[in-house]
């Protein structure tokens with residue numbers, strides 16, 4: 094990854110004791126210390142209502158923290174918003190559009206709102222952004238006639254009007270069809286390869302696992318953990334699931350090979366492969382067959398992050414309020 | 415990728431990729447707007463968005479229709495009495511002799527209700543409407559700047575005050591010229607002046623009427639910063655306009671009436687005297703300025719500290 098200039102801060106987002114208590118008394122974010130390294134694709138995970146959007150709003154200077162501080166690109170927010178935000182593209186809690194304006198006019202207006210953007214190249218910037226998210230053909234259509242996915246794309250296009258040092262994307266694939274999701278993931282990888290740091294909130298674990306280098310997990314306003322995805326997922330591997338008409342023998346063979354926590358229910362045998370020095374799954378399968386176990390299916394179930402997440406929150410992935 | 419290579423996927427950006435510039439943050443401050451150009455983009459966008467919007471055009475069309483109705487009524491109902499078209503000075507009786515008086519009649523007829531209502535809609539919707547659709551957060555992270563956005567919104571509302579007034583005046587002048595004779599103008603003080611001077615005075619009257627709306631605009635903008643519903647802000651502002659009009663008509667409230675924004679509204683008629691009687695006109699300007707200062711500050715205080723949770 095191209096991380097060349099040393100004068101830019103290595104930490105792109107840094108929060109210290111960031112706390113937000115809403116006027117109703119709801120503690121939405123509780124003493125958050127978040128560190129997002131430059132060049133990372135940072136997944137911000139958490140169930141509904143865990144405080145992801147509230148955190149993002151504080152990062153972007155939209156709401157005032159009750160206490161604590163934030164810095165974006167090494168500068169304090171919201172005091173330096175005017176300097177920092179032209180470098181930051183954002184999609185916050187879904188897109189918002191002027192229904193009576195065309196897609197192109199919507200982008201032109203957002204671009205005009207940035208006092209650092211050059212009016213003479215506005216049209217070209219807008220068209221490039223539209224093309225980038227696959228909306229070039231619908232550029233002149235009124236935004237109120239856009240489908241949900243098209244609106245989401247237009248919101249992304251607004252975040253991509255300029256080259257950014259940081260992109261903050263709150264559930265960017267919301268409302269997209271599978272093809273659209275793939276396109277957005279490809280776009281994120283492409284932007285990351287260009288050196289843009291991407292901060293991505295989501296409750297889709299496999300999405301985070303597919304694109305993110307780092308992740309943080311929120312629950313009820315608190316940060317449970319953060320770090321490189323590989324570290325988070327380590328120690329919490331997926332479950333091995335074997336279906337066979339010979340479950341007893343299968344369980345015995347698996348145990349010999351270090352699989353622990355084995356449970357047998359009917360033809361299904363499940364267990365956890367050893368965390369240290371894990372055996373090659375192909376060898377494990379071969380060992381089963383050699384011992385005369387007739388294997389119908391052999392698979393790892395549950396993403397490793399999901400396991401990690403369940404282990405962390407202890408309650409699985411649902412609304413905690 | 416090498417540090418000197420601009421992002422290949424970013425061909426038309428006005429600055430090279432973020433990693434090509436050695437200065438941290440590419441010194442955005444140095445590229446802040448100085449004169450017009452970059453900084454005025456939002457104002458131009460706001461003016462375009464406001465004046466090309468269907469709702470605005472409908473309101474302007476309704477305002478333009480008022481002089482047509484009054485003119486046609488006067489033309490075909492001559493001999494009738496001069497009531498009905500508003501509480502203003504009795505311009506309407508003069509319309510049949512001089513079409514220019516339709517301008518004054520129409521302004522007097524629209525100033526109490528139609529004009530402030532239209533201004534209330536535009537001002538009330540200014541911030542609250544953006545909040546309701548969620549576009550406010552995208553303007554602010556662009557970053558529009560809260561003070562800048564508020565100033566742009568107020569400037570646009572003031573532009574609407576002027577355009578709305580000129581729409582009524584322009585339509586009235588056209589209808590007046592079409593249906594009635596134009597000629598020398600007999601002022602309220604009895605002096606007769608040439609048509610050209612009459613026209614100039616009509617322009618001055620239109621400006622005085624537009625200035626009369628400055629207070630409502632500020633009030634509406636303040637209300638607009640209080641809520642996330644454009645409809646609620648518009649309704650509140652229009653409700654306040656009507657309430658103030660009622661208060662201004664209750665004799666027992668004489669003490670507070672000089673502070674009601676509509677108190678000097680009919681002072682524009684003083685421009686049709688020779689010499690012009692300035693005292694009420696200037697009082698009006700002062701009062702509107704006071705409203706702009708008080709509610710402008712309140713809007714600023716509210717909007718710059720408010721949590722944008724929508």
Ligand SMILES: Nc1ncnc2c1ncn2[C@@H]1O[C@H](COP(=O)(O)OP(=O)(O)OP(=O)(O)O)[C@@H](O)[C@H]1O
Pocket residue numbers: 115116117119120121139140141142143144145146147148296414723
């Ligand atoms: N304006 C508000 N006033 C009061 N409470 C709020 C407000 N906005 C959010 N909350 C509360 O703060 C908590 C965090 O909300 P937030 O929107 O940050 O969650 P989230 O992690 O983004 O959830 P989701 O995945 O559903 O988008 C929730 O309990 C929510 O009810």
Ligand SMILES: [Mg+2]
Pocket residue numbers: 145146147186263
């Ligand atoms: Mg959210």
